[in-house]
Amino acid sequence: xxxxxxxxxxxxxxxxxxxxxxxxxxxxxxxxxxxxxxxxxxxxxxxxxxxxxxxxxxxxxxxxxxxxxxxxxxxxxxxxxxxxxxxxxxxxxxxxxxxxxxxxxxxxxxxxxxxxxxxxxxxxxxxxxxxxxxxxxxxxxxxxxxxxxxxxxxxxxxxxxxxxxxxxxxxxxxxxxxxxxxxxxxxxxxxxxxxxxxxxxxxxxxxxxxxxxxxxxxxxxxxxxxxxxxxxxxxxxxxxxxxxxxxxxxxxxxxxxxxxxxxxxxxxxxxxxxxxxxxxxxxxxxxxxxxxxxxxxxxxxxxxxxxxxxxxxxxxxxxxxxxxxxxxxxxxxxxxxxxxxxxxxxxxxxxxxxxxxxxxxxxxxxxxxxxxxxxxxxxxxxxxxxxxxxxxxxxxxxxxxxxxxxxxxxxxxxxxxxxxxxx
RNA sequence: GGAGAGAUGGCAGAGCGGUCGAAUGCGGCGGUCUUGAAAACCGUUGAAGCGCAAGUUUCCGGGGGUUCGAAUCCCUCUCUCUCCGCCA
Numbered sequence: 391x392x393x394x395x396x397x398x399x400x401x402x403x404x405x406x407x408x409x410x411x412x413x414x415x416x417x418x419x420x421x422x423x424x425x426x427x428x429x430x431x432x433x434x435x436x437x438x439x440x441x442x443x444x445x446x447x448x449x450x451x452x453x454x455x456x457x458x459x460x461x462x463x464x465x466x467x468x469x470x471x472x473x474x475x476x477x478x479x480x481x482x483x484x485x486x487x488x489x490x491x492x493x494x495x496x497x498x499x500x501x502x503x504x505x506x507x508x509x510x511x512x513x514x515x516x517x518x519x520x521x522x523x524x525x526x527x528x529x530x531x532x533x534x535x536x537x538x539x540x541x542x543x544x545x546x547x548x549x550x551x552x553x554x555x556x557x558x559x560x561x562x563x564x565x566x567x568x569x570x571x572x573x574x575x576x577x578x579x580x581x582x583x584x585x586x587x588x589x590x591x592x593x594x595x596x597x598x599x600x601x602x603x604x605x606x607x608x609x610x611x612x613x614x615x616x617x618x619x620x621x622x623x624x625x626x627x628x629x630x631x632x633x634x635x636x637x638x639x640x641x642x643x644x645x646x647x648x649x650x651x652x653x654x655x656x657x658x659x660x661x662x663x664x665x666x667x668x669x670x671x672x673x674x675x676x677x678x679x680x681x682x683x684x685x686x687x688x689x690x691x692x693x694x695x696x697x698x699x700x701x702x703x704x705x706x707x708x709x710x711x712x713x714x715x716x717x718x719x720x721x722x723x724x725x726x727x728x729x730x731x732x733x734x735x736x737x738x739x740x741x742x743x744x745x746x747x748x749x750x751x752x753x754x755x756x757x758x759x760x761x762x763x764x765x766x767x768x769x770x771x772x773x774x775x776x777x778x779x780x781x782x783x784x785x786x787x788x789x790x791x792x793x794x795x796x797x798x799x800x801x802x803x804x805x806x807x808x809x810x811x812x813x
Numbered sequence: 814g815g816a817g818a819g820a821u822g823g824c825a826g827a828g829c830g831g832u833c834g835a836a837u838g839c840g841g842c843g844g845u846c847u848u849g850a851a852a853a854c855c856g857u858u859g860a861a862g863c864g865c866a867a868g869u870u871u872c873c874g875g876g877g878g879u880u881c882g883a884a885u886c887c888c889u890c891u892c893u894c895u896c897c898g899c900c901a
Contacts, residue, residue: 429862430862430863433862433863433870433871434863434864434869434870436870436871437862437863437869437870437871438869438870440869440870440871441868441869441870443881443882444869444870444882446881446882447831447881447882448831448832448882449881450831450881450882451831451832451881451882452831452832454831454881455831462881463881465881466881467881468881469881469882470881473881636823636859636860638823638841757860759860765842765858767860767861
């Protein structure tokens with residue numbers, strides 16, 4: 391969530407920024423500032439009364455020790471009166487604090503200065519492109535046909551076991567997926583990221599910490615019996631490793647990577663975009679997360695973009711990098727770059743990674759702090775990115791590398807699969 | 814699933830209902846000493862809110878209660894550990 395001080399300092403700027411994100415209720419900023427003022431007044435009122443209660447109580451103790459019962463009784467009466475007066479103040483304070491929190495949590499992160507305005511993906515900015523689109527032979531087909539032809543992913547049986555949108559990988563398909571996970575993790579750890587294998591379910595506090603709750607509640611699978619959520623990305627458990635901690639400045643940056651399946655209900659999405667591996671309810675993904683000094687986060691963002699770009703280059707896939715416009719960005723993000731790969735048989739770009747700087751939005755929720763050079767406690771910045779989401783990578787690898795005699799895999803991939811051709 | 818024990822500051826570990834935001838040790842930071850380091854010694858060292866400041870309020874797993882006063886008593890929830898059972 392946003393830091394109150396940012397809103398207080400320049401409410402108009404905050405509202406303008408929210409406008410770039412197409413946030414519908416900028417007036418919330420004013421409401422929040424008003425609530426905060428009220429909170430302060432109540433707090434002061436409460437404090438002065440409570441101070442009196444405390445000091446009088448101490449006097450009672452002293453009087454009792456001296457055996458001055460009568461005087462003590464008089465003081466007790468005083469305290470009782472004070473407490474009666476305190477009761478409504480304290481109740482009001484609780485209400486206002488809760489209101490303030492509830493409203494503040496509704497505000498998305500403010501976009502960084504270089505985030506372009508815009509409402510739809512059409513307004514995203516292409517930062518750069520790489521690789522070259524392949525020329526497919528005449529009989530080339532989309533991946534949903536290829537997976538059937540080579541019998542490597544079976545959606546029908548997945549639907550039988552679970553439901554629609556759950557893929558059953560098989561044979562060379564299963565091996566390809568496992569190999570890619572292995573490769574991506576190796577690639578990340580070689581760059582200094584520590585590998586984690588997190589729990590695939592999280593509690594409410596964790597889901598709140600990274601911003602999934604309350605904003606994206608409907609997107610997650612939920613186990614009400616135990617109040618757990620299936621993770622929509624390993625960003626959630628991995629970033630929450632440091633929740634409620636004050637880390638040493640010298641430990642920054644903290645670089646973490648992890649593989650996990652990601653579970654998404656994708657409620658309300660349907661149509662041709664969801665065909666095959668384009669959109670599924672469970673997909674595999676390797677994630678990178680960094681916890682950094684606030685002065686460094688934009689440098690680190692560039693570093694992470696480069697890191698993922700090189701990974702895509704090694705896969706020999708045509709890609710492009712987009713800077714998302716305000717309207718297309720996630721709730722908690724201050725700036726996001728999306729990576730898309732070109733799916734040659736579908737003739738469209740598929741998102742395979744999203745790299746974001748959350749600045750203090752997540753750390754303020756999770757209370758991840760560090761001590762700066764002056765010994766003051768400050769919030770860290772958090773960033774994360776996919777490296778990479780598997781199904782769409784697989785879709786592109788299949789489509790772009792298909793030949794009439796099977797699918798030939800890029801060198802780096804075949805090194806991990808142990809075979810260079812799917813046939 | 815059954816029985817029991819516990820949850821205190823970065824860690825370990827004390828804490829009679831008032832003088833406890835909390836002993837002590839370790840660790841961290843600063844200093845003395847030293848050519849430098851180690852050792853030793855001295856000092857310092859939790860978080861959050863309000864306030865220019867002095868200061869003040871809140872926090873001893875979460876929530877509730879008893880009391881003039883709760884880290885200390887009661888209830889409840891969560892988590893951890895031990896034993897038994899079950900089990901990949």
